[in-house]
Amino acid sequence: MEDTYLPDICPETLKEKEKLSAKQTQFQFRNVKKAGRSWQDGWLLSLRYPGRKEQCAAIGESQTSPHPREEDKAPSTPTLCLPLSSPFCPREKGYSVLLFLKGLGKAERIDSKRHPDPAEMELPQNLYETPADRLDNFVRHSLQPQGDWKEEVQDAWQRIERFLREECFRDELILDQEVRVLKVVKGGSSGKGTTLNYSSDVDMVLFLSCFSSFQNQAQLRKDVITLIQEKLDHCCRSLAYHISLVSPREGARAPRSLSLQVQSKKSSEAIRVDVLPAFDALGPFCPDTKPSPEIYEDLITSAGQPGEFSSSFTELQRHFVKSCPTKLKSLLRLVKHWYLQFLKPKYRKVPLPSKYALELLTIYAWEMGTEKSVNFHMDEGFVAVMKLLRDHEDICIYWTKYYDFQNEVVRNCIKQKLKEYRPVILDPADPTNNLGKGKRWDLVAKEAAYCLRQPCCNTEDPSQGWHIQRARDVQVTVRKSGKEAWTLSVNPYSPIWKMKKEIKNMCALYGHQRLSFQEPDGERQPLSSQKTLADYGIFSKVSIRVLEIFPPEIQVFVKESSGQNKPYAINPDDSIWDLKEKIEVAGGPYMKDQMILKFQGRNLHNRLSLRDLQIKDCDTITLIRRS
Incomplete structure (x- = not known):
């Protein structure tokens, strides 16, 4: 079909009249071109916009001009007119009409090639050339998927x-x-509702009865993929689509999915579909409740590679993004467009972060920068994401929507992941999957820095931008002998001396503060005032102990066989007997229980002082209860 021109219908005309007359309809569509020929007249049967239901025309009476030319005379049959109860803006992109063309003798659907709005004519096609205050228009007119494309993907x-x-x-x-x-x-962008108008990646996750566990999936996955491939080769003709297999990269690990290029015989656009066989770990899915912690415990103990079984949690990943507000999805599209247009083409053979990683980073920026507001400025959001990408070294983010720290196995997994080399972006649906690991973030940062110098990031007032921490505040439980525990919210990148200042005000302390913490199955460690919680890899809930000392006292740690480890303030010239008394007063074993203290494998005699035994500040002494 050649290009078809349907001239604009003036909105003011529509406001004044209840319907379009036959003559007006013929006039507006008299330059229709179909099959290389021009059709001078016909009737408007219906109108369709992308993604909307067909609007059928209403039957009205024929009207003619007082002095019509012969070729403009209206037909004697009733006229089909567009119902004005449905808004008709002929400047909207991509509308089509169903016309009855008299010369052709049948109804034909004609796609419009409308005259663009003057504002759109000024809109650059290149993101970097788009003014910051026009980014909303850029997304709407250049990135939003069109109805025909969405229908083709769905088909x-x-x-x-x-x-x-x-x-x-x-x-x-x-x-x-x-x-x-x-x-x-x-799954993919189609499942999450973030499809771009020029590309579509669809993950088709296939939950099969032959997989009874994560380990079972790993064992049988290759056989299942081979079977699907063979059947597709045999049956693809019946699908009315041209289907070609995308070969995995050489040297890549055993494939976890089957990648297809699907192309309609009517279209030149190809759709990529990744078929992923998966174990149905979640069972019946309810997006508003946490999965059972045992599911994640099984995942963690399955000994799979990090993120290997993420496909089993596709429903959670999809819901996490799909439930975002519409405006945020527009920002997600903008960031993905930047990634696909300016980053991916430059570094095709480089392990760049995934689009999903950038989606999560964008969602985090929105949560922190707007407190989850549904109304925000697109340019401020885009600039905030680019700044996060440029300064990625301190990023450490996670969510507790689907898993948390209650289960010991899950808790230990999360804490270990949060200690990995940053940036850390933990998949909200899969605690084993750190999307920031092993990727070339330096190249992303380089392009983001360049982007920030372009007109698209030139905001009116940079000081009004989003202020985003590189990690969420940590909930710190503070414990001190003789006082009830209380909690503080602490920026993990804030110096610990600031936390000490807050504790001093809460406890009315006059001596020196010594803070310490202990990881499960680890030794108690002191917290230095000049460092941050991030320096110790602390990005999640932590319990710290406060010890008040007065010089020349030092701090020593006493560890029991149970693993419990407590700090004590003591003068270096005090004896081991004095230390045992302090332990007893603090709730330890009675002296008559004949507690034994050891340091570096040696039994400590009661009469000797800590100085005699060369026990220094922050040393650990082992306590053994003699039965």
Whole structure:
């Protein structure tokens, strides 16, 4: 079909009249071109905008001009007119009409190529050339997916899903058991609602009955992928799409998915579909409740690679992004467009962070910078994300929407991940998956720094931008002998001396403060005033002990066989007997229980002083209870 021009209908005209007359309809659409010929007149049957229901025209009476030319005379039949109860803005992008063309003798759908709004004509096609205050328009007119493209993606999805459900595993056995498709879940940008108008990546997660555990999935995945590939080769003609397999990169690990290029026989645009066989770990899915901690415990103890089984949690990943406000999804599209247009083409063979990692970083920036407001300035959000990418070295973020610190196995996993080399971006659906690890963030930072110098980031008042911490505040439980525990919220990148100042005001302390903490199965460690919690890898809940000392007292740690470790203030010239008395007063074993203290493998005699035994500040002494 050649380009078709449907001239604009003036909105003012629509306001004045209840319907379009036959003559007006013929006039507005008299330059329709179809199949290389021009059709002078016809009737408007219906109107369709992308992503909306067809608007059928209403039947009205024929009206003619008082002095019509012969070719402009209205037909004697009733006129089909557009109902004005439905708003009709002919400047809107991509509308189409269904016309009855008299010369052709049948109804035809004609896509418009409307005259753009003057403001749109001025809108640059390059993001870097777009003024910051025009980013909303840029997203709306350049990035939002069009209805026909969305319909094509959906049609391709439905055909492949039907094939996988009904044909692929028919009469097939894997390890002598029948294979059933339990459910099919749409992931990727299409599933999350962040599709761009020029690209679509669809993850088709296939939950199969043959997988009974994560380990079982790892064992059988290759056989399942091979089976799907063979069946697709055999049956692809019946899908009305051209399907080609995307070969995995050379040297890559055993494939976890089957990548397809799906192309309609009517379109030149290809759709990438990744088919991922997965174990149904979640079962019936309820997005508003946390999965059972035992599910994550099984995941962590399965000994898989980090993120290897993330596909089992696709529903959680999808809901996490899909539930975001519409304006935030526009910002997500803008960041993804920047990634695909300016970063990915430059470094095709480099391990860049995934689009999902940038999505999570953008969501975090929005949460921290706007306190989850649904109304914000697009340019401020985009600048905030670029600044995070430029200064990525301190990023350490996680969420507790689907898992938390209550289960010991899960807690230890999270804490270990948060100590990894930064940036750390923990998948909110999979605690084993650190999306920041092993990627070339330096290249991302370089492009982000360049982007910040372009017109798209030139905001009117930079001081009004989003102020974002590189990590969330840490909940610190403060414990001191003789006082009830209380909690503080502490920026992990704030100096510890600031926390000491707050504790001093709370406890009315006059001596020197000594703070310490102990990780599970670890030794008690002192906290230096000049360092931060981040320096100790502390980004989650922590309990610290406060000890008040007066010179020349020192701090020593006493560790019991249970692993409990407490700090004590004592004068170096005091004896071991004096230390035992302090332990007893603090709730330790009675002296008559004949507690034994050891240091560096030696029993400590009661009469000797700490100075005699060369016990120094922050040394650890072991306590043994003699039965």
